[in-house]
Amino acid sequence: MTAETHQNRSELAQNMDYLRQLSPFERTPFEIIRLYAYIARRIRFGQGDFIFRQNQQASRAYLILSGSVVLSVEKSGQTLPLQVLGPMGFFGYMSLLACYDWGLNAQATAATETLSLDRESFRKILIRFPDQCIEVVDSLVRLRMQRMHEHMETLIKNIKDPGGLAKLEGGINL
């Protein structure tokens, strides 16, 4: 999309284009995607800004439009980076489904613009259009499981003492 056409398209139309490219929304009906695009907010972060931190209350999902974000986990004073996401990277989406505390940090490694969806609006749309939205819920959960596997692989590669896994208290909450 060139800068000119970009300028003449409303933010709503631009948001719809972005969301369409994400796997959970691939098969979502037009009028639902349009609603998501409508409730979505553009949020900008400077380099080094935290988008969210571990143990804060989770309430928003983020899609990176430009820039990059590192996801990391902190335990006993150690910070372990798990993944770096660039444009079209989608994270924090489980907060759309439930209220919990973040188990990860997300920090911008460069000036970053994101498109963000919040749980309250997502739920209101879900309640109004349950049949159309339940597929989105399924896709989000599948996406989560996939990413969890990727994170587990990263962690396992980094454990120096595999036998010590059994002694870890409570497991790691990702």
Added chain:
Amino acid sequence: MITQRSLFYWIRHRQRPLQLLILALILVSIGLRVLPLELQKRIINIAIELKQVDLLLLYCGLFLGAVLLASLFKYAINVLQMYVGQKILLEIRESLYAHLLQLPLQFFRRTPQGTVISLLSAELNAVGHFIGGALAVPVTSLLTLLSFAAYMVYLDPLLALISLAIYPLEIVLIPILQRRYNRLNAFRVDTVREMSNVVGEAVGGILEIQGNASFTLEKAKCGRIARHLFGLMNRLFIYKFGTKTLNNLFQNLGPFLLFLLGGYLVIHGRFTLGALVAFLSAYEKVYEPWKELIEYYQDLQDARVRYERVMGYFDEAPEFALFPVGRAPYRLSGRIEVSDLSLTVQDQIQLLDGVSLDLAPGQQLALVGFSGSGKTTLAMLLGQLYSYRRGHIHVDGHELRELTKLDVSRNIGFVAQHPFIFSGTVRDNLLYGCRALAAETAAGGPPPALPDARRLLEMVVAVGLSDDIVRFGLNAVLDRERCEPLRADLLRMRNRLHRQLSEELGQAVEFYNVNRFLEHLRIYDNLFFGDVHDSAWALSNLPHNPAFGDFLKASDLDGPLLDLGRKLAVETVALLGKIGDDAFFFASSPMAPEEFATYARIVRRAGKSGPAALPPADRMQLYLLALRFIPGRHKLATISKPLAAAIVGARQRFVQNVGHLQLRRCQLATEHFLRGEDPGPAEEAGRNRDFSIYCPTEYLYSRSLLDNLVFGTLKAEQDTALGELRERVTKALAENGLLDTVMEIGLDFAVGSKGDRLSGGQRQKIAIARALLKETAVVILDEATASLDNTSQARIQDYIETRLRGRQTVVAVIHRLDTARAYDRILVLRAGRVVEAGTYDNLIERQGSFYDLVRGATT
């Protein structure tokens, strides 16, 4: 007690002078009603018979005069009657309401809110209507009846006797029917109420009904009652109309007899024609007071039934006395002794069993236990919110159940788990307890002084509300009066902030720049770029301002804005068509939810013929939509560069030609300001009040305090930058001694109905502050910090520990067991009994119930 007074008590004992006046007026008016009858007779017998025109004129004139005067008197009587009725009703309502407020909590638990409301409003209204005429109507009717009857006897005793003989029959028959009617009416009232409850319950439990598909069951439930009601109503009407029909019958029997006998007498010369006419008139006029008496009798029964139903419902004695008699309210030190306290409800459920504890003044007790263990019950008892019969609670040696409400309010502060926040300002809610105390104590000596501003702010900080209050203050839009003492300081702050923070500000804020199009302002604000005080140019009035239409045309904006409005309408209607009127979704659109239907209609019309062909009213609606559009917030459309330039051009034209303001001066000031230089002297107040311009030298009264300080609007997408910005601004305000002022402004924030503009945490903090401000000897907290985040909980816990220890006795039902460490003693409850008591360390060592609870919480 008010609920024991009969209906007629009020009539006998209230508004006596006025009632006597009404009676006097009635007596005079009766005379005025009998007079026309005599005049009728004379007109026929004398004036017409003797063909005397001047007498005719005289008698007719007097007739008219009497009739007019009679109606004037009737008018006065009616008005006074209603006044008296409403006045008495007012008193009944106020006394009943005062009584209601003191009823035990159990009453409110078992009584649906709707019932209380309908009893106090609708049912009492009917009673009030009756009360006004309660004495006047029967007296008037009776006296009228007697006077007409007397006149009839005066004309011809035999005829009068015969025609009046019919009435005694009515006196016997009608009341019998009436009594049956009343009984059925009482059943009807109960049945209607039962039906409302059933329907209400069905709606509330609709999930269960649909889940269990119990449609037949529920239909049967309601059907039974509806059919019963049907039967009752039928019988009611049979009696009601039966009574009326009988009355009618008797009424027509009379004239028949009169014509027969009276005619016979006139034919035989024993009665004059005039007298017969007068007699007939009198007879007919007797009907009305008679009918009024019967109706009065029915109304009386109805009103009595309603009144007794209402009073019966509230006929419960308050558990505690309200005011101390013969002494001032106690000032207690907060020593609490509970011995063998037990509470059973509904004769079976034991909430507390033999609880005992001792607290010295200033000590702090934590109540912990499993759910259902009786912790809240104990807290409520200690706060005199429940009453008890077995066991004792002594506060400073006084039995708690014998203390009056005023004693308790002064000495015990209670914070509920789910506090109620009244509509009003934050300040109103914070001072609620203190104000209540001041209002009640007025009679018994000097009232305690209300906390001053400094104390209020201290408490706000202590409970962790200061950030919220600062935010409310920064978001406040100040009027001229409020702002005047601060204006100079605020403008200085603005310049200082800009110099110190221009880079951070630039990222998060879009500055008011008279030379640029601003994405975060409405098109309306972009065009007029200032405060508009001339109402003709206010947004809602623009459709009616022809100068506005001319202005748009002259600036070549009419076409583009109409187009923009149409686009916004089309997009919004398509997007939110199925959402209904959920205000939440309309927040990101320039359309209000209640306007949706209008715009849907306009879109349909425009779809067929194009926007230019729309009627002017519809076109104006589209212009309004376009004017409310904020490009940076509403995502449905964009403003092209040429359009933006045209708008800025139009703005500059408006400022100079319509506003007659100094554009050049403002442009220079803006340039200086943005460069971090002094923009120039502030505008003198009072110049051209109709319009002003967003100039760095002026305070912008239509924008919030924060907008004024940063001289721009915040860009919504800069979430983190916003938070930091607010912190910087707050710090700068503190450094310049303006923070307290901003917080004072923040305290005037209107919290909405039931505090719905506040978050749960904010409501809780206000409730805690409210109780602490009373500075009572005892403070009871029932899981008061349960829904607060960890930082706030810790802060309040810290306050309790450090500031209240040794000064106020604290009893806290706690949820988070690690906070129990700070308390002097811990009481562990299970199934209403105290199972363990001691300090934190003692109880952990003992490895008993408390230890289990603590362990259970962490694994």
